[in-house]
Amino acid sequence: xxxxxxxxxxxxxxxxxxxxxxxxxxxxxxxxxxxxxxxxxxxxxxxxxxxxxxxxxxxxxxxxxxxxxxxxxxxxxxxxxxxxxxxxxxxxxxxxxxxxxxxxxxxxxxxxxxxxxxx
Amino acid sequence: xxxxxxxxxxxxxxxxxxxxxxxxxxxxxxxxxxxxxxxxxxxxxxxxxxxxxxxxxxxxxxxxxxxxxxxxxxxxxxxxxxxxxxxxxxxxxxxxxxxxxxxxxxxxxxxxxxxxxxxxxxxxxxxxxxxxxxxxxxxxxxxxxxxxxxxxxxxxxxxxxxxxxxxxxxxxxxxxxxxxxxxxxxxxxxxxxxxxxxxxxxxxxxxxxxxxxxxxxxxxxxxxxxxxxxxxxxxxxxxxxxxxxxxxxxxxxxxxxxxxxxxxxxxxxxxxxxxxxxxxxxxxxxxxxxxxxxxxxxxxxxxxxxxxxxxxxxxxxxxxxxxxxxxxxxxxxxxxxxxxxxxxxxxxxxxxxxxxxxxxxxxxxxxxxxxxxxxxxxxxxxxxxxxxxxxxxxxxxxxxxxxxxxxxxxxxxxxxxxxxxxxxxxxxxxxxxxxxxxxxxxxxxxxxxxxxxxxxxxxxxxxxxxxxxxxxxxxxxxxxxxxxxxxxxxxxxxxxxxxxxxxxxxxxxxxxxxxxxxxxxxxxxxxxxxxxxxxxxxxxxxxxxxxxxxxxxxxxxxxxxxxxxxxxxxxxxxxxxxxxxxxxxxxxxxxxxxxxxxxxxxxxxxxxxxxxxxxxxxxxxxxxxxxxxxxxxxxxxxxxxxxxxxxxxxxxxxxxxxxxxxxxxxxxxxxxxxxxxxxxxxxxxxxxxxxxxxxxxxxxxxxxxxxxxxxxxxxxxxxxxxxxxxxxxxxxxxxxxxxxxxxxxxxxxxxxxxxxxxxxxxxxxxxxxxxxxxxxxxxxxxxxxxxxxxxxxxxxxxxxxxxxxxxxxxxxxxxxxxxxxxxxxxxxxxxxxxxxxxxxxxxxxxxxxxxxxxxxxxxxxxxxx
Numbered sequence: 001x002x003x004x005x006x007x008x009x010x011x012x013x014x015x016x017x018x019x020x021x022x023x024x025x026x027x028x029x030x031x032x033x034x035x036x037x038x039x040x041x042x043x044x045x046x047x048x049x050x051x052x053x054x055x056x057x058x059x060x061x062x063x064x065x066x067x068x069x070x071x072x073x074x075x076x077x078x079x080x081x082x083x084x085x086x087x088x089x090x091x092x093x094x095x096x097x098x099x100x101x102x103x104x105x106x107x108x109x110x111x112x113x114x115x116x117x118x119x
Numbered sequence: 120x121x122x123x124x125x126x127x128x129x130x131x132x133x134x135x136x137x138x139x140x141x142x143x144x145x146x147x148x149x150x151x152x153x154x155x156x157x158x159x160x161x162x163x164x165x166x167x168x169x170x171x172x173x174x175x176x177x178x179x180x181x182x183x184x185x186x187x188x189x190x191x192x193x194x195x196x197x198x199x200x201x202x203x204x205x206x207x208x209x210x211x212x213x214x215x216x217x218x219x220x221x222x223x224x225x226x227x228x229x230x231x232x233x234x235x236x237x238x239x240x241x242x243x244x245x246x247x248x249x250x251x252x253x254x255x256x257x258x259x260x261x262x263x264x265x266x267x268x269x270x271x272x273x274x275x276x277x278x279x280x281x282x283x284x285x286x287x288x289x290x291x292x293x294x295x296x297x298x299x300x301x302x303x304x305x306x307x308x309x310x311x312x313x314x315x316x317x318x319x320x321x322x323x324x325x326x327x328x329x330x331x332x333x334x335x336x337x338x339x340x341x342x343x344x345x346x347x348x349x350x351x352x353x354x355x356x357x358x359x360x361x362x363x364x365x366x367x368x369x370x371x372x373x374x375x376x377x378x379x380x381x382x383x384x385x386x387x388x389x390x391x392x393x394x395x396x397x398x399x400x401x402x403x404x405x406x407x408x409x410x411x412x413x414x415x416x417x418x419x420x421x422x423x424x425x426x427x428x429x430x431x432x433x434x435x436x437x438x439x440x441x442x443x444x445x446x447x448x449x450x451x452x453x454x455x456x457x458x459x460x461x462x463x464x465x466x467x468x469x470x471x472x473x474x475x476x477x478x479x480x481x482x483x484x485x486x487x488x489x490x491x492x493x494x495x496x497x498x499x500x501x502x503x504x505x506x507x508x509x510x511x512x513x514x515x516x517x518x519x520x521x522x523x524x525x526x527x528x529x530x531x532x533x534x535x536x537x538x539x540x541x542x543x544x545x546x547x548x549x550x551x552x553x554x555x556x557x558x559x560x561x562x563x564x565x566x567x568x569x570x571x572x573x574x575x576x577x578x579x580x581x582x583x584x585x586x587x588x589x590x591x592x593x594x595x596x597x598x599x600x601x602x603x604x605x606x607x608x609x610x611x612x613x614x615x616x617x618x619x620x621x622x623x624x625x626x627x628x629x630x631x632x633x634x635x636x637x638x639x640x641x642x643x644x645x646x647x648x649x650x651x652x653x654x655x656x657x658x659x660x661x662x663x664x665x666x667x668x669x670x671x672x673x674x675x676x677x678x679x680x681x682x683x684x685x686x687x688x689x690x691x692x693x694x695x696x697x698x699x700x701x702x703x704x705x706x707x708x709x710x711x712x713x714x715x716x717x718x719x720x721x722x723x724x725x726x727x728x729x730x731x732x733x734x735x736x737x738x739x740x741x742x743x744x745x746x747x748x749x750x751x752x753x754x755x756x757x758x759x760x761x762x763x764x765x766x767x768x769x770x771x772x773x774x775x776x777x778x779x780x781x782x783x784x785x786x787x788x789x790x791x792x793x794x795x796x797x798x799x800x801x802x803x804x805x806x807x808x809x810x811x812x813x814x815x816x817x818x819x820x821x822x823x824x825x826x827x828x829x830x831x832x833x834x835x836x837x838x839x840x841x842x843x844x845x846x847x848x849x850x851x852x853x854x855x856x857x858x859x860x861x862x863x864x865x866x867x868x869x870x871x872x873x874x875x876x877x878x879x880x881x882x883x884x885x886x887x888x889x890x891x892x893x894x895x896x897x898x899x900x901x902x903x904x905x906x907x908x909x910x911x912x913x914x915x916x917x918x919x920x921x922x923x924x925x926x927x928x929x930x931x932x933x934x935x936x937x938x939x940x941x942x943x944x945x946x947x948x949x950x951x952x953x954x955x956x957x958x959x960x961x962x963x964x965x966x967x968x969x970x971x972x973x974x975x976x977x978x979x980x981x982x983x984x
Contacts, residue, residue: 035132053132053158054167057125061171078138082131083124 019051019059020068021098024091027069033082034060060085068094125168129161183506190507200479204472204511205518207875208564210868211468212519213526215461216549216557218861220527222454223553224546225372225440225447231546232366233304235400239439240407242272242397242414247431248706250691251443253394256382259297261424262397262434265417268410271303272399277371279807280353280378280388281648281837282338290648290839291334292542293352293378294369295385295393301329301363303399304370310335311346311361318381325381328357332365333542334377352378353388354650354835368544370398372446375544389647389806394690398439411436431704444688453858456935460616460865465564467609467869471876473568474602476508478883480576487576500577501570508569509562516554516561523557524549530857537850540840571598600916603880606873607920608927610866611957615928617859617866618949619935619942624859626941627852633783634683635723638813639844640821641682644829645807649836653804657738659833660800660808664715666828667812673821676812677718680805682844684784686851694796696754697765697773709750710785711768711796713803719780721811722844727751729762729778736777736799743799744774750794751779768796788852789940811844818843855940870960873920878964881913885972892972893979902973909972913965917958924957925950 026032026040037060038051063069068091074084087095133154140150158164170178194201230236242262244252254262259274266272274297279290294300298319306313309332318325328350330339339345348359357380369376385393401410411434418434440447480487490500531545575598644663646656660678667676681689691708701707718724719731727748736743744766751761758779765773782792800808810829814821826841849856885892892905932944942949 033131033135034128035135053129054160054164057128057164058167058171061168065171076135078135080131080135080138082135083128 017098018102019055020063021095021102022049022051023056023059023063024068024087024095024098027085027087027091028095031072031074031084031086033076033084035082037085063091066094067091122165122169125165129158129164133158186503186506187510189503190510194507194510197479200475201511203875204475205515207468207471207872208512208515208561209518209522210872211465211564212515212557212561213522214464214865214868215560216519216523216553217527217530218454218457218461219556220523220547220549220553221450222458223556225450225454227552228546229372229440229447230304230370231368231544231548232306232364233370236304237439238400239398240269240401240410240436241439241442241445242399242434242436243443244418245433245435245443246706246708247433247704248708250706250708252432254397256393256395259395259397261421262414262417263297265421266414268401268405268413268436269399270402271299272397273297273300273303274382274395274397275300275370276382276385276393276395277369277374277376278390278393279645279648279839280380281351281645282378283351283837288351288649288835288837290643290645290837291378292369292371292374292376293380294371294376295380295382295390297382300379304367306364306367308361309364310343311359313361313363314379314381319383322383323387325384326355326357326387327360327381328352329361329363329379330359331363331368331375331377331379333368333375335362352380353648355384355387357384368546370396373543373545375542377542389650389652391806396442398442407436407438431706449687456616456858457861457865459934460613460862463609463613464865464869464872465560467606467613467872467876469564469568470602470606470609471872471879472564473572474599474606474876474879476504476569476572477575477599477602478879480504480572483576491577497577501573504573504576505566505569508565508573512561512565513558516557519561520549520554520557523553534853534857537853599880599883603873603877603916604920604923606876607917607957607961608924610869610873611921611924611953612928612931613862613866613869614953614956615924615932615949616935617862618953619932619939619944619946620855620859620862622942622946622949623940624852624855627788627855630784630788630941632684632788632848633724633781636844636848638815638818638821639722640810640812640814640818640825640841641844641847642810642822642825642829642841643807643839644810644836645839646836647806649833651806653806656806657801657804660715662832663810663829666832667810667825670812670814670824670828672816673812673814673824675717675721676810677715677721678800678808678810679715679718680713680800680803680808682809682847683722684788684848684851685786686853688786692769692796694794695767695770697767699754709794709796711798713798713800713805713808715800715808718797718811721813722783723813724783725781727779727781728759729776731778731780732797732799736801738801740802742772742774742802743777744768745778745780745797746776747780747795747797748782749792750796751776753794766796768798774798788855807839818845870956873957874960874964877913877917877961878968880916881909881965882968882971884912885909885968888972897978906966906969906973909969910962910965913961913969914958917961917965920961921954921957925954928953 022041023037026037026044032040034053034056038053038056041049041051060069060071064071064085068088069085070088071083071085073081076082133151136154136157137147137150140153141147145153227237230239233239242254244254244258246252253276254274256274259272263269263272263274276295278293278295280293281288281290283289296314298314298316301307301313302316308329311329314327314329318327330345335341335345339348342348345359346361349356350359351357363379369379380388382393382395401407405413414434414436418432439445440451442448487500491497527547527549531547534545535543646659651659664676664678667673670676689710689712692711693706693708695707714732716731716733716736719726728751729745732743732745746761746766748758751758755761755764761776761779764776766776767773780797782795784790785793785795810825812821812825814824816824822841822843826838829836829838895905896902928950929945932939935944
């Protein structure tokens with residue numbers, strides 16, 4: 001992965017990419033509707049990551065447009081009508097790619113942070 | 120995106136979120152509000168989702184529409200600026216559209232009413248000396264029947280013919296054409312039929328004719344039963360079989376051809392020889408060079424079959440516009456210069472507008488700073504400013520085309536009046552091509568004059584804007600100064616060009632062409648137009664001459680086949696000189712004329728040696744000729760030595776040179792001396808002659824007397840043209856005239872623009888320096904010293920511009936080349952005049968605002984900020 005991008009939208013790309021990865025990850029355990037996706041991310045990050053609807057829904061549309069997720073209306077456990085998103089096979093592959101990129105990035109950052117000064 | 124579906128999804132989201140809170144024990148209404156609050160801005164989210172699905176270009180167009188709306192609004196707030204820019208650009212575009220319309224008439228659609236006429240190719244013979252020779256009918260037929268390069272090859276010969284009998288008879292342009300003429304051109308008939316290959320079977324067997332739409336409407340009141348009517352052409356009855364398409368005016372580019380006659384009828388109409396131009400469309404895969412090689416190979420193969428094998432001749436194929444002696448070739452140099460000048464005016468206009476845009480950009484720094492502060496990117500702002508310029512450019516394009524559409528016909532009308540009573544037609548329709556050209560030029564200019572200032576304007580320093588510090592940008596001032604310098608330089612170039620051409624026109628008008636045109640009337644008749652054969656024609660001309668000489672107030676009368684300063688090239692003939700052995704492949708040809716006795720006295724052309732033609736040189740007398748001084752010097756060294764020598768013209772009998780006439784201008788006023796041969800009319804008959812009579816009365820009166828005499832002798836003989844010879848000279852100077860008029864216009868426009876530009880710059884500088892002026896005056900500076908300072912600054916820029924202008928004019932004037940006559944490209948008077956005008960303009964444009972500055976009230980100025 002590269003962070004040396006000089007494009008002005010590189011920053012937003014990084015954020016988008018991270019959110020996309022989180023959404024895809026959340027859907028690994030089965031179809032969920034929009035509200036639940038947001039709640040899951042929030043709960044699993046111990047309230048650190050709060051995904052606003054204003055970012056979540058455009059991200060869902062973006063992923064749907066790329067064909068990584070698919071949607072269908074259904075009923076929730078409480079018998080409420082809601083739109084459920086599920087991972088497509090293409091989406092699963094994408095998630096794998098994103099995760100390996102992410103761990104590489106984290107590892108790299110970790111190495112930088114824990115590096116000892118060169119004597 | 121499905122909007123309803125998304126709204127439903129949001130509703131479901133809110134319901135679930137609220138239900139969760141209700142389950143936690145929150146009150147129903149409070150839960151609903153909390154869920155809404157948590158969700159955030161529904162409209163923004165919907166918009167963001169929608170954007171995911173909109174293609175980029177839709178978004179681009181939407182932004183663009185917004186920019187256009189904004190630009191229109193902001194320009195409406197500053198109508199003076201908008202009007203000035205549109206006005207200046209309109210002027211620049213109108214001039215260019217006008218020139219382009221003329222250029223288009225040659226390069227894009229030279230023949231009105233024929234599709235893709237620019238792609239026509241022409242076939243002609245060329246001698247080793249590069250002299251073009253028209254094809255004979257037999258040549259044409261051989262090429263047409265054997266050549267494979269053309270998808271069809273037609274032939275045509277333009278001629279004047281007499282139409283009708285009795286007093287209504289008149290002379291008009293006709294084309295003698297091959298049967299496939301209309302088929303090859305793809306021109307259809309509006310009434311009846313066109314001429315067909317079946318109209319080219321047997322000599323003299325096709326008394327049919329197609330008339331032009333114009334003739335049909337003018338002379339036959341658009342009679343729907345015209346087909347089948349018989350008319351008299353050169354006194355020979357011909358049946359009208361059709362009316363050609365209204366858009367079609369023949370293939371001569373300039374003449375308005377009104378009759379189309381089968382070429383095989385030429386002898387019946389009294390034509391002795393028919394020089395043919397052959398044109399056609401090449402097959403798709405064939406190039407011009409290809410076609411030329413094929414045609415020439417064909418020509419070489421056919422050489423043994425021709426009566427006199429002339430191996431030094433080649434057959435060539437060229438693009439239609441390069442047809443030798445065709446109108447395009449004659450007009451092209453003039454139009455090239457005009458195009459260059461047009462572009463220069465456009466450059467001045469762009470520099471001018473760039474200055475305005477720049478000044479406006481400075482006054483908009485606040486607005487631009489605010490946009491930048493709110494997060495707009497520079498690219499976004501540059502785009503907005505460029506859109507603003509395009510919004511200005513498009514109306515200018517429309518207005519420019521409108522102006523050109525009104526102006527070009529005026530010019531064409533002027534040319535038509537010079538040609539009258541001959542009908543000419545200019546394909547100068549301001550059409551879609553011109554429109555497209557203008558829009559492209561306008562948008563191009565908008566980018567040129569808008570882009571650099573836009574870049575400058577977008578480079579705003581936020582801190583200084585917010586703190587309302589007035590600009591101290593030296594760089595921007597430098598750009599403005601550069602623009603003024605550029606305008607002055609280019610205007611000077613234009614003025615020098617205009618000056619040189621005007622002086623050329625002047626010189627051309629005042630140059631003595633070698634003969635005296637004043638008090639001479641010229642009347643053109645063609646006796647075959649009333650059915651005279653050569654024998655009867657000879658008699659008729661003798662009677663006409665006797666009648667003219669008997670007229671009171673006429674002291675000399677004669678006639679000639681070709682006018683002096685003919686403007687259009689007259690045919691050249693091969694010449695053999697006794698005792699001179701031409702070099703191998705040397706093409707010894709020169710122009711010639713058939714003249715009556717007394718010709719030289721009538722036009723006051725001095726006879727340098729020997730005697731002029733007189734009554735001794737009758738048809739059955741010894742063959743004689745006269746030559747001009749240049750001819751005599753070239754072959755015999757001295758003028759008197761020419762007398763008694765022998766020459767042969769076009770393979771005829773040997774003729775004895777009896778006299779040497781002084782050189783005159785034969786085709787153009789600016790031609791260099793060329794050899795010339797005169798033959799006596801009685802020994803070189805032509806049916807079409809120009810009668811000349813010299814008298815003490817005004818030329819108009821002489822012309823009327825001549826007309827009356829000819830009519831008295833044969834009322835049915837059409838008079839082709841009747842005008843003072845001096846008027847003919849005016850027509851011959853038409854190109855000079857056109858060029859001088861246009862350049863004068865261009866120079867004037869450039870000058871006005873650069874004056875405006877300088878004025879704008881100085882006023883702006885003055886208004887920016889109000890504070891400074893106030894301080895200076897408060898400290899005791901006089902008004903005069905302030906004026907002086909600004910004047911000095913303005914003149915300094917003017918001087919720099921003028922210096923660059925003079926340098927580039929010196930470099931460019933040589934390009935005017937053929938358009939110059941009687942003045943050198945470095946003519947000091949032209950330069951001095953242009954300099955005086957431009958410096959005067961700059962000074963005036965500076966003094967007015969500077970004078971206003973000098974009257975500044977120091978107190979008001981100090982309170983200014």
